[in-house]
Amino acid sequence: SSSKLLIKGGTVVNAHEMEIADVYVEDGIIVAVRPNIKVGDDVTVLDAIGKFVMPGGIDPHTHLAMEFMGTETIDDFFSGQAAALAGGTTMHIDFVIPVNGSLTAGLESYEKKSRKSCMDYGFHMAITKWDEIVSHEMEIMVKEKGINSFKFFLAYKGSLMINDELLLQGFKKCKSLGALAMVHAENGDAVYEGQRRMKELGITGPEGHSLSRPPALEGEATARAIQLAAFVNTPLYVVHVMSIEAMEEISKARKSGLKVIGEPVVSGLVLNESWLWDPDFITAAKYVMSPPIRAAGHDRALQAALSMGILQLVGTDHCSFNSTQKALGIDDFRKIPNGVNGIEERMHVLWDTMVESGQISVTDYVRLTSAECARIFNIYPRKGAIRAGSDADIIILNPNSSFEISAKSHHSRSDTNVYEGWRGKGKVEVTISGGRIVWQNDELKVVPGSGKYIEMPPFSYLFNGIEKADAKYLSSLKAPVKRLRSAA
Numbered sequence: 001s002s003s004k005l006l007i008k009g010g011t012v013v014n015a016h017e018m019e020i021a022d023v024y025v026e027d028g029i030i031v032a033v034r035p036n037i038k039v040g041d042d043v044t045v046l047d048a049i050g051k052f053v054m055p056g057g058i059d060p061h062t063h064l065a066m067e068f069m070g071t072e073t074i075d076d077f078f079s080g081q082a083a084a085l086a087g088g089t090t091m092h093i094d095f096v097i098p099v100n101g102s103l104t105a106g107l108e109s110y111e112k113k114s115r116k117s118c119m120d121y122g123f124h125m126a127i128t129k130w131d132e133i134v135s136h137e138m139e140i141m142v143k144e145k146g147i148n149s150f151k152f153f154l155a156y157k158g159s160l161m162i163n164d165e166l167l168l169q170g171f172k173k174c175k176s177l178g179a180l181a182m183v184h185a186e187n188g189d190a191v192y193e194g195q196r197r198m199k200e201l202g203i204t205g206p207e208g209h210s211l212s213r214p215p216a217l218e219g220e221a222t223a224r225a226i227q228l229a230a231f232v233n234t235p236l237y238v239v240h241v242m243s244i245e246a247m248e249e250i251s252k253a254r255k256s257g258l259k260v261i262g263e264p265v266v267s268g269l270v271l272n273e274s275w276l277w278d279p280d281f282i283t284a285a286k287y288v289m290s291p292p293i294r295a296a297g298h299d300r301a302l303q304a305a306l307s308m309g310i311l312q313l314v315g316t317d318h319c320s321f322n323s324t325q326k327a328l329g330i331d332d333f334r335k336i337p338n339g340v341n342g343i344e345e346r347m348h349v350l351w352d353t354m355v356e357s358g359q360i361s362v363t364d365y366v367r368l369t370s371a372e373c374a375r376i377f378n379i380y381p382r383k384g385a386i387r388a389g390s391d392a393d394i395i396i397l398n399p400n401s402s403f404e405i406s407a408k409s410h411h412s413r414s415d416t417n418v419y420e421g422w423r424g425k426g427k428v429e430v431t432i433s434g435g436r437i438v439w440q441n442d443e444l445k446v447v448p449g450s451g452k453y454i455e456m457p458p459f460s461y462l463f464n465g466i467e468k469a470d471a472k473y474l475s476s477l478k479a480p481v482k483r484l485r486s487a488a
């Protein structure tokens with residue numbers, strides 16, 4: 001691959017329009033997008049006639065090299081990103097987990113882990129406890145470290161979970177910094193009770209995972225987080241929306257004008273929980289993630305919500321473990337490491353499920369897989385667009401070519417794949433990352449250390465108008481009190 005690249009004759013797709021044009025790239029940046037670009041013979045030319053030229057996918061939700069539930073995810077920043085590139089994703093945003101509650105120590109650890117990156121990446125930060133130090137560290141993360149989103153866990157009682165008082169403090173801090181608050185929405189106390197119930201019933205297999213944390217617990221926590229974010233008047237991003245119950249709360253909130261973003265993940269959109277009842281432990285355990293993959297019906301409802309705009313973008317929660325790691329929970333489902341793969345499959349499965357079936361348009365696809373993520377995390381149009389000045393993270397997708405998913409051929413280090421055997425139409429034939437061809441003819445050419453850390457500035461479009469709304473709300477509280485007092 002050379003530093004000059006011309007993609008000829010494809011249909012260039014952005015979030016709101018598409019046109020037949022050439023795309024010219026120099027030194028990692030898109031220089032021109034228009035028909036009939038003429039270049040010299042020092043330029044590598046890619047023929048894209050009859051194919052779609054789109055912004056590379058951005059996965060807003062991944063866990064690479066994460067220490068979790070007594071083990072560490074099998075994919076690190078190199079293998080996970082290589083897999084991503086093979087599947088047409090050119091950037092991901094990973095969750096930094098604090099070390100003993102310290103954000104600074106957590107970030108240092110993730111900076112080390114991500115040094116071998118072969119594609120661009122950004123960070124969200126999880127908040128797992130609350131005090132003055134954490135509050136101050138949040139400020140440093142936003143002002144100096146390029147992090148503009150913080151995730152709060154309403155589940156994982158005894159480890160990651162925080163209570164409502166701390167959640168409110170966290171929301172207020174996010175708001176003051178222009179950072180986006182994110183929630184893992186399941187009622188952790190109720191999940192704990194559900195797990196105790198399974199124990200009493202003697203249910204120890206993977207099906208117990210689903211039975212112990214039903215959709216109602218996700219709906220309750222989603223509603224609570226939405227109401228508390230509204231009380232503070234700060235935008236809210238609900239990660240991994242897995243159920244109709246949670247989706248309907250988001251729908252209701254958005255209809256009433258609240259700034260709530262809902263992120264379904266591929267597993268929740270296309271899989272159902274029936275696998276959890278498979279008599280073979282490993283077959284079942286590979287589908288264990290939280291919130292759980294739901295009964296058939298939730299998947300279709302989430303697809304419909306996505307196509308109607310009730311949900312705004314698609315992630316994966318890629319958090320891969322191999323069979324040996326999943327076997328940690330052979331006697332007790334509570335010990336099965338939670339997580340499924342998806343970083344490599346997201347673009348293909350979503351195209352096949354949503355575009356190929358006619359549920360969404362090709363421009364919608366770009367919005368849901370790339371552009372909207374870039375807007376929400378405030379890096380648009382550097383990312384998420386094919387236009388002059390944007391980073392040259394580009395894919396060429398052939399709608400007439402087919403793909404097949406298998407652990408035998410995938411690029412993740414895991415020995416299993418929750419989409420095993422999936423065949424579909426619409427194949428990512430070429431991936432360009434930072435102006436370099438990294439995936440072509442089913443071959444990866446990735447370089448450890450070539451990926452860049454993307455700083456994400458605070459105050460995305462979601463914060464527009466918040467001060468005004470605050471002033472209006474506060475005066476609405478005061479005015480009637482004043483009237484009463486002066487009448488007395």
Ligand code: DUC
Pocket residue numbers: 063184288289290291317319338339340
């Ligand atoms: N859920 C998972 O399945 N894995 C990682 C963390 C989470 O919330």
Ligand code: ZN
Pocket residue numbers: 136139
């Ligand atoms: Zn400070």
Ligand code: ZN
Pocket residue numbers: 184239240290291
């Ligand atoms: Zn989560």
Ligand code: ZN
Pocket residue numbers: 061062063317319
């Ligand atoms: Zn996650």
